Amino acid sequence: GSFRCFSLSHVFLCPGAGGWSPLSSDRYQWLEVDLGGRTQITAVATQGRYGSSDWLTAYLLMFSDTGHNWKQYRQEDNIGAFSGNSNADSVVQHKLQHPVIARFVRLIPLDWTPNGRIGLRLEAYGCPYNSDVVSFDGNSSLLYRLRPRPRQMTRESISLKFKTLKNAGTLLHAEGPNENSLSLQLEKGKLLLVLRKGNVMKLSSHLVSLGSLLDDQHWHQVAVEHHSNHLNLTVDKTNHGLSSLRSLESNKNFYGCLENLDYNGMNLVYLAKQRDQRVSMQGNVTFSCAEPIFVAMTFPSPQSFLWLPRVSEPSFKGMSVGLQFRTWNKAGLLLTFDLSNQGGAVWLYLSKAMLHLQIHKPGRAPLELTAGSALNDGQWHSVVLISRRGRLTITVDGDEGAIAHASPSFLIDAGQLFFGGCPTEESGQKCMNPFKAFQGCMCMLTVDNQEVDLFQVQKRLIGNYSHLQLDMCGIIDRCSPNHCEHGGSCSQSWSTFHCNCTSTSYSGATCHSSIYETSCEAYKHRGNTSDYYYIDVDGSGPIRPQLVYCNMTGKLTRVQPLPGKNQHLAHFEYTSEEEQLAAIISQSEHCQQELTYHCKNSRLFYTLDGSPLSWWLGGPGEGQVQTYWGGASPGSQRCACSIQGSCVDPKHHCNCDAAHTEWANDTGLLTHKENLPVRSLVLGDVQRLGSESAYRVGPLRCHGDKNVWNAAFFDKETSYLHFPTFHGELSADISFLFKTTSSSGVFLENLGIKDFIRIELTATEILFCFDVGNGPLEVGVKAGFPLNDNRWHRIRAERNVKEASLRLDELPAATREAPADGHIHLQLNSQLFIGGTASRQKGFRGCIRSLQLNGVTLDLEERAKITPGVQAGCPGHCSSYGSLCQNQGRCVERPNSFSCSCGPSAYTGAFCDKEVSASFKSGTSISYTFKEQVVKELNRSDSTLPSSLHPDMTLRAENITLSFRTSQSPALLLYVDSHQREYVALLLNNSKDAEILRSKVGNLSNGQLHNVAITRLADAVSVQVTQTHTLDLINALSHPTINQHSLCLSPDTGGLDQDLARLASLGFTGCLSAVLFNSVSPLKAALLHPDTSPVIVSGPLAQSVCGSASTNPHAAETKHHQSGQSGSVGTGQPLVNAIRSDSAVIGGTICCTSHCHSAIVISLQKLKQRKLKRCPDV
16 A cells, blocks of 8 residues: 655655654644555554654554544553554554554654654554445435245344444344344434334334444444344444333434445345345445545543634624534533624533523623533534524524524624634633533534635644644543443543432442442441341342341231142242342351141141152242251151151151141241242142141241351461452452451452552551552551551442542541543452462451452351461450440350340340330239349449448349339339338339438429439439439438348239328339349349249230330320329328338339429338238249
8 A cells, every 4th residue: 555644734755764753743743554445454563763762652543444534543441542662673563452444544643752753663464354335325225035034043143334424224124024023223323223022912122222422434343143032232342132122213214334234144235236136225325335524623621722713704794603513511612702893702602511602792781592402412413603684593403403593783793713612821812711611522614604624724724723633523432331330320521421329229439339238247237226228138249239127927828728629839929039039048147937837637748658748849949849847857758846756646747747637737947048938838638628727938037147257367477368360340349347466467469460459457557559550559548546456447448440449447438530541441360369468478467357359258267267377267256346235235255246145234135225115004013022142143243332242132232223104193113122121212203201312303294204313322322313313312321221132013002001002002004114223124024034033923014115215105105193082192201112021113103292293202211110011932
């Protein structure tokens, strides 16, 4: 082919062996090679100018079929620049990752040696390219009739290339048997594959949308492959599967060229050229590609602008300007000019993706017009501005678009025009742009109905420009392919893209990281209690989050035999998707599902020949047949009673197999995870005379998370674990927990040829380091506190095409944006090292737990078992999670977890955070008897007591706390007595005895929740009510010790004195919660451990949530008024023991005048030495 050299500044002769060197060294020079015909180019090589100090260090490559409408070659990761030479003699060759087919090659210098000039010797490598091409004009077509009709094939393929300037049109439509059809259509520059199956009455349609900006008059490769039930579409080496069909816009015929249209190896264009009888042509079909002259220009940066003088003189008749543009930006200046000889300026610009025209003229109100919408969609849009005879018009997208009018009282005319932006102030040209500069492409510029010759502009023979790329449109679609994961929607500007993660359940720059924890166990680490939670079992993986709750119940289903059916079949559906179920079962430490069969003369398994009467299907998919019942081993045809030796008939292995005429049942838990969940159940003995049965399949319950506690301990700096290479090319997230006493070390490292990824600890900082080809980068988080405190800390690192982020514990995340238009693929090839590095630099000493990479948990424990210097597991969880145990709950270490022991508190729950509350009615009573050992423990539990123990069960101090809610007044809330007739009573309302403490809090019988805390040490007593009022009483007791024997709630009236019996008969109606006497919780004993505690409950007692501050105050009690009651009310006498003399009471009553507000009264007294009825021993 020929060799041509061009310089925009000067014309010069091409040098010989010395190479090419333009007179001006700037970025507006280029070297162009004509290969004489379309050629498949596979590589290029460069060398500096011979015998000089001139060479290129970086350059761009452009390709074209016609010498116009150039396309920039982009390497992997959308990198445009090629690295050049480091001297004048060495040859640097680049093999093109994707060979290019073109006739013309253009090289544009970007950088060159600072001590020399642009200098170049160039060589291109490739081979001739032959093809069969056909051209359509929008009214023509080719019809292929495949005769004989091909037989049904399991594999079919269609491939072709196309190029066009139109963004809509049908490339291909194929019809097959049974009214099936396939279409390839362009819509808004995207390629759609539409597959329709069946007739009109039973039509099913599928759609694939792929590619973008395909109307650029460059060749694009398309392949459709159909194999069995799979259909795949590939456009320019990007593929996609099927999706559901949406409504299509009306389509047009194709205007453009097709090349090498191939169906199952048959070249259909070649058949048409050969006038094959199976081919018929309609309209003007030619077998060469008609190339329209299309000249565009690109405004790539905010400094880009084009200045054009107006060729015709300003005229009183007005003016017109037209252009076409395409952009992703919502805002940018398209055109501005000053009004000729009148002052003022005109701006035509985009704002919020709408077109605005704004005119400012001194002494007049600004004029503004608006037209069009969503003009930042990347499509070509036309704009025409016309000022004629006092009428101003702007039109967007012609007849199909929008138009706006105005009638200014002054002439709109211009002397010079600025497109895209303004030059710098140093240029001296008068231009002001109060808006953003335009970034995008323009073409078809017209001034006064005359098209602007952009070739003349390119040679600077007309106007001037800066930072402009001429004869090409360099727009790229950053949302194709879509880097937003998990259904995130992609939007873009000229230089970047953004992901909207709303409603995806994921977060981050690319919607990569789940906003939910991976399991209930992980929520436990955060201190969350039982409730509904979304869990994402694979984190950033493809499985969607699901809503779960830990406590679910099943129901009993009566078997109704169907006439003519010998079996009963039941199928069970689960709310979770199949992949969610499988992931939960696999990840959980233990799963179970209860099976229950109630039977009356209905066997479960037993038959004479040994074949089971019933079975169930369980496991993944549709499940496998299982012939065992809950509590037995798989395949055994047994039930739990056989394992326990408790079957009603020892000759049979299930209770129901005895076929007794009385009701029996077989119940047990299925615990083999590989057989769960239960999918269906077949019961075979349901039709015999007298046979009755019912079954229940309980919910699938899974416990624990084997991934959360999967840990390894690295006891040497040289120890490490290794795993296969981590593949996180475009998105990589890494999370784990660690604890250590070392100040530094490498947690994780994976290397490539040049790329790498590493996370390490340095003193009080965590560093996330990586290189994806743009040079080493790092993100760091400084803790501000030592991290070698031997407590668990959590690290979450993520790197994607947009940014890298690092988070430590709950500290704010540190982020770093990825370089613009840089490499984006992380290419690793070595083993993944955990706890150390391949270079043997200082490793990590300590524990690493719950290590997940892109949602996949690495099994550290299994690998540690076979690795010297690394131990499986890591104890010591309470140092980090002990604070989750509330209300004096004690953290208990487990091999792979922790738990909270709530024994010495009045609370229960996973974190001892749930108050034990009970609703009392008037007839309810609780009696708790203290044993000698209990009293010793009570003394020992109080650090304020002397070390000596009292064999007479004497306590020198009490700490009493409780919460109550009632509308009753008077009332007895608490009573504790001793063998020596001493007592402590907590009362609602008045008493005038000397040995009392009375709070000054307002009405406490108002149905609201109130808290009381009583502390007695020797003769000093302190009472706090509702955490706001505190009273102290010193030396109020005649006896500074109390010999505890028992505690009672709501006493009976037998054996009491008259006043107390009358009061006790009223009972107590209300709520008591979190009752604690030193370390004894009588409510907890009565409600949760009645069989193993020294407690007696009489009357109705119901556990409730009435102790919650948010509880409806009237949900668990009724109003209790004392009007009309008989007895000694308001006598001023203190109440004595309202039950028995050796007991403690919670929930008695006391009387006051009807006009008193209820208040807390503490009465402490030595009782008269008289015989009273005692609480019974238990």
